[in-house]
Amino acid sequence: MKIAIFENEFDTVEVAFKYLNKKYYNNTLEFNNFPRSDSLDDLKKIDEYSLVIVDLDLSTNSELDGFGLIRKIENQFTNPVKILILTGQSLSNNYYIANDLQYNYPILEKPINYNKLHDKFIELGIK
Numbered sequence: 001m002k003i004a005i006f007e008n009e010f011d012t013v014e015v016a017f018k019y020l021n022k023k024y025y026n027n028t029l030e031f032n033n034f035p036r037s038d039s040l041d042d043l044k045k046i047d048e049y050s051l052v053i054v055d056l057d058l059s060t061n062s063e064l065d066g067f068g069l070i071r072k073i074e075n076q077f078t079n080p081v082k083i084l085i086l087t088g089q090s091l092s093n094n095y096y097i098a099n100d101l102q103y104n105y106p107i108l109e110k111p112i113n114y115n116k117l118h119d120k121f122i123e124l125g126i127k
Contacts, residue, residue, distance in 0.1 A: 001029050001126065004049040006069060007086065008035045008059035016112040024118055029126075036062035037069040043076050051126055053108075056087040067099040074102045082124055084108055 007013060010033040021029045032049075034040050037058055046052060052073065056066030064072060066085065073081050080103060085091075088110040096104045108120050121127075 001025075001050045002048055003029055003031050003051045003053065003126075004034060004040070004046065005031055005053045005055075005086075006034045006037060006039070006058060006066070007053070007055040008057075008062065009055075010035065013086070013110070013112055016114060016117055019114055020117055020121065023114075024121075035059065037064035037066075037072075038062065043072065046073055046081060047077065051082050051084060051121075051124060053084045053086050056085060056089065067101065070101055070105070071099075084120055084124060086110060086112075 005013075005017070014033075017029075017031050021027050021031070035058075040046070054066045054069055058065055058069070066087070070083060070085075073083070083103075083105045085105050085107045087107060091107060092098065096102075106120055106123060108117060
């Protein structure tokens with residue numbers, strides 16, 4: 001199962017994903033990191049992934065921040081894409097309305113807690 005991770009500081013979260021993969025998924029997950037919103041050459045390739053994890057605070061070298069990337073994904077696909085928001089900031093309950101998103105996506109706060117990461121994967125149907 002392939003999972004796309006848009007995170008400009010992947011080295012700070014990589015251990016959590018490796019641990020999750022080894023402990024719960026028998027190393028069957030394939031994580032592909034994209035450090036910038038424009039790192040994926042063709043956004044249509046997103047449909048190859050079972051889950052897309054988006055850090056809201058992508059680098060200043062990125063074309064879009066995390067919210068902008070999610071809006072672009074929403075506009076590209078008619079069927080909803082499974083997205084998990086990764087953030088170190090506190091978000092209001094109506095963050096999705098304030099940021100013109102179509103859906104209220106689940107949020108995983110940094111620093112990543114292994115159990116919470118696993119719980120989010122289960123919640124999203126990644127089994």
